[in-house]
Amino acid sequence: MSEETTPYNGPERVFSGVQPTGNLHLGNYLGALKKFVALQHEHDCLFCVVDWHAITMPYDIGALKTNTRQIAAAYLASGLDPNKAIIFAQSSVTAHVELAWYFNCVARMGWLERMTQFKEKAGKDKERASVGLFDYPVLQAADILAYKATHVPVGEDQKQHLELSRDIADKFNRDFDAPGFFPMPEPLIKGPGARVMSLKDASKKMSKSDPSDLSRINLTDDADAMAKKIKKAKTDPEPLPATLEELADRPEARNLVGIYAALKGCGDQDVLNEYGGQGFGTFKPALSEVVVESLSPVTQKFNDWLAEPDAIDEVLRNGGEKAAEIADPIISDVRDIVGLWKSA
Ligand code: TYM
Numbered sequence: 001m002s003e004e005t006t007p008y009n010g011p012e013r014v015f016s017g018v019q020p021t022g023n024l025h026l027g028n029y030l031g032a033l034k035k036f037v038a039l040q041h042e043h044d045c046l047f048c049v050v051d052w053h054a055i056t057m058p059y060d061i062g063a064l065k066t067n068t069r070q071i072a073a074a075y076l077a078s079g080l081d082p083n084k085a086i087i088f089a090q091s092s093v094t095a096h097v098e099l100a101w102y103f104n105c106v107a108r109m110g111w112l113e114r115m116t117q118f119k120e121k122a123g124k125d126k127e128r129a130s131v132g133l134f135d136y137p138v139l140q141a142a143d144i145l146a147y148k149a150t151h152v153p154v155g156e157d158q159k160q161h162l163e164l165s166r167d168i169a170d171k172f173n174r175d176f177d178a179p180g181f182f183p184m185p186e187p188l189i190k191g192p193g194a195r196v197m198s199l200k201d202a203s204k205k206m207s208k209s210d211p212s213d214l215s216r217i218n219l220t221d222d223a224d225a226m227a228k229k230i231k232k233a234k235t236d237p238e239p240l241p242a243t244l245e246e247l248a249d250r251p252e253a254r255n256l257v258g259i260y261a262a263l264k265g266c267g268d269q270d271v272l273n274e275y276g277g278q279g280f281g282t283f284k285p286a287l288s289e290v291v292v293e294s295l296s297p298v299t300q301k302f303n304d305w306l307a308e309p310d311a312i313d314e315v316l317r318n319g320g321e322k323a324a325e326i327a328d329p330i331i332s333d334v335r336d337i338v339g340l341w342k343s344a
Helices: 026-039 061-078 095-104 109-113 116-122 131-145 156-175 223-231 244-248 251-264 268-275 280-306 309-338
Strands: 014-018 045-049 085-089 151-153 186-188
Touching (some): 014 026, 014 131, 026 045, 026 061, 026 251, 026 280, 045 061, 045 309, 061 085, 061 280, 061 309, 085 309, 095 156, 095 309, 109 131, 116 131, 116 156, 151 156, 156 186, 223 280, 244 251, 251 280, 280 309
Parallel strands (some): 014 151, 045 085, 151 186
8 A cells, every 4th residue: 555645743642452351461561561661651642451352252241341450450560650641441432433433434345354363363164253353453443543643562463453554544544535634553563572472382472362371471470380381381402592593493492582581671682692502491490580570560569459449440430531532522523524414
């Protein structure tokens, strides 16, 4: 798709979201939450718990509210400050679903049919998948563009969805002759931790839905469980190499070195400078120490927040109000642009 001719010249804004579907893990922390915390100091940020996305697959109705609070608690425990960033639940701002409808009329079936995440999640029997699951990336585009967000911190698995958001924004601007109305949201993916792999199979990403709990480190794991999982992580028999070239075709070793580097805020080469030539018998305990040292304070604060559900609800309520104040005038403009009878 060709680049837009009239660039967006509104303010910069950061948006991202996490689904309330089960325990958060080290991949979510490094690929998303840790980046969110760093961004809140210098940008206007909105961080959402995307509960409408969570109902696109079979789910436990009774657990959804608790899971939503859990993600908000993880945001807060990771260091997001509700006085700096807007923290809210997607379902508290109806602008998301309204904009998703307009975008449904802009996005093309063929675009959505190419989405690999839909193919993975729908499995073999895609005829039985919900329409919501198919439409999931359109709602994601609406999440971002309801705030005219310009930057979206995510892990690498969201790259294709972000490309679709850009295509939708571009086509909307063209179809409705509204050049520069929506920005082309930029994914912020680069950096350590953008793709944390399973501890049991480094060809698969670390995932909430992996049936083996040993494949991931959960934010709810205690120090012993974290250490045990690292001890049992799959590796090869060779000692760690001295160079990145030698590390390149050793996926398990690369994953563990990457986790160490991401948590320490250094490069993979720095880790090799320290541990090159040493075996996993030395490196794994060092990695455990770094993981426990980095995640224990988060786990502790997470549990503290979970003990205060009313305080979490207060954060979400305030955040929802602030988010709606930004989204409502944008939706009002969109109604005008698409030619509806009533603009507000
Ligand atoms: P979700 O809930 O699956 O994951 C939340 C975030 O964690 C990142 N992530 C990872 N990063 C590194 N390594 C991994 N193994 C790993 N696993 C997950 C994801 O990339 C994501 O950043 N569709 C989104 C939620 C969403 C959204 C949005 C994101 C809905 N609307 C608008 C950004 C903007 C999702 O399912 O994330």
